[in-house]
Amino acid sequence: MKKTISSLMTLLVAALVITSCGRGKFHVKGNITKAKDSVLYFENLSLDGPVAIDSVKLSESGEFSFSDDAPGAPEFYRLRIANQIINLSVDSTETITVKADYPRMSTGYTVEGSEQCNVIKDLALKQINLQAFVMGIENNPAIGYDAVEDTIVKTIEKYKEYIKLNYIYKQPMKASSYFALFQTIGNRLIFNPRQSKEDIKAFAAVATSWDTYYPNSLRGENLHNIAIEGMKNVRILENKLAASQRGIDPSKVNVSNIIEIALADNHGNQRRLTDMKGRVVLLDFHVFGAEGSTQRIMKLREIYNKYHSKGLEIFQVSFDPDEHFWKTQTAALPWICVHDDAAMNSNLLTLYNIQQLPTFFLVDKSNVLYKRDAQIKNLDAEIQSLL
Numbered sequence: 001m002k003k004t005i006s007s008l009m010t011l012l013v014a015a016l017v018i019t020s021c022g023r024g025k026f027h028v029k030g031n032i033t034k035a036k037d038s039v040l041y042f043e044n045l046s047l048d049g050p051v052a053i054d055s056v057k058l059s060e061s062g063e064f065s066f067s068d069d070a071p072g073a074p075e076f077y078r079l080r081i082a083n084q085i086i087n088l089s090v091d092s093t094e095t096i097t098v099k100a101d102y103p104r105m106s107t108g109y110t111v112e113g114s115e116q117c118n119v120i121k122d123l124a125l126k127q128i129n130l131q132a133f134v135m136g137i138e139n140n141p142a143i144g145y146d147a148v149e150d151t152i153v154k155t156i157e158k159y160k161e162y163i164k165l166n167y168i169y170k171q172p173m174k175a176s177s178y179f180a181l182f183q184t185i186g187n188r189l190i191f192n193p194r195q196s197k198e199d200i201k202a203f204a205a206v207a208t209s210w211d212t213y214y215p216n217s218l219r220g221e222n223l224h225n226i227a228i229e230g231m232k233n234v235r236i237l238e239n240k241l242a243a244s245q246r247g248i249d250p251s252k253v254n255v256s257n258i259i260e261i262a263l264a265d266n267h268g269n270q271r272r273l274t275d276m277k278g279r280v281v282l283l284d285f286h287v288f289g290a291e292g293s294t295q296r297i298m299k300l301r302e303i304y305n306k307y308h309s310k311g312l313e314i315f316q317v318s319f320d321p322d323e324h325f326w327k328t329q330t331a332a333l334p335w336i337c338v339h340d341d342a343a344m345n346s347n348l349l350t351l352y353n354i355q356q357l358p359t360f361f362l363v364d365k366s367n368v369l370y371k372r373d374a375q376i377k378n379l380d381a382e383i384q385s386l387l
Contacts, residue, residue: 026094028065029096031064039057043080088111094114116174127184134155169202221375228369259351261315280387285319286317287319297333311365317337318330319357364386
């Protein structure tokens with residue numbers, strides 16, 4: 001009897017080991033035909049660039065099989081032979097099957113087991129067609145230089161509008177929407193978050209959605225950083241353009257790296273966010289009439305009492321529709337609190353890409369947006385690092 005129990009336990013342990021070994025992995029398999037003796041690389045498209053995970057020298061059948069740990073949020077991979085690439089996304093323990101012929105595997109492949117991989121394939125083919133069209137226009141000697149530039153700009157803008165409407169804004173939480181943001185023509189991003197307000201909105205929409213579906217993911221944080229940097233760059237360009245139009249040398253203009261907020265505080269004084277340069281600022285967007293406001297204010301008091309003497313300031317913006325109510329709620333607050341009369345119609349909500357309230361940002365001593373709340377895991381540690 002004892003031997004039977006021991007044998008049963010051994011079988012159970014073995015079964016658990018086998019189950020655990022198969023858990024938490026994704027698999028990519030298939031065939032790349034007409035590529036005998038070619039090396040097929042399986043690479044992770046990390047934020048720092050492609051990282052080789054595995055490779056195989058293909059046989060006559062072209063059969064391959066790769067696996068790796070399943071990511072906690074959508075991640076991007078590719079199969080590559082020389083400059084022929086198949087882009088894939090993985091977000092779970094799925095098994096993805098890819099079949100293709102070399103040397104046209106980039107455009108002629110099929111993929112099963114992942115709906116998002118098929119959407120990414122569709123996007124990749126659209127990008128390839130766009131690039132081919134642009135190259136055709138550039139190499140057409142019958143078209144003048146100005147006409148070439150005008151045609152290319154209009155074509156790219158039309159492409160972007162289509163992609164935003166049918167992919168990015170339709171399902172911003174999907175891997176395909178993230179993939180779309182980083183499509184290129186040559187070495188140039190199709191979506192330009194450095195100079196285009198509309199493109200920044202696309203990055204911000206995906207970033208906000210990833211906060212909800214994949215909180216604290218590195219890619220979500222990266223999108224926020226790009227959107228924040230883009231907002232600063234656009235602000236600088238707009239100020240320099242305005243200066244130029246007024247006949248002022250743009251190089252002489254001192255432009256802030258933050259979107260200005262200039263509103264009256266609860267004592268009737270005009271307060272400017274740019275006046276906070278030299279201090280670390282917790283920029284808080286708040287509605288005092290909302291549920292949970294009292295608890296939030298108590299937490300802010302703890303932060304203020306702990307760090308104000310060391311160089312922290314709280315700059316709070318209220319979007320309450322009732323100004324009198326706001327004044328009564330803020331009469332005893334020790335920090336700066338201003339009120340936006342536009343309430344929930346305020347342009348600040350759009351400029352700072354605020355999808356829900358309350359929301360806060362940290363601003364460093366140089367008056368530069370540092371991080372927003374979704375990117376911050378330990379507020380005390382982040383504040384201390386900036387002081």
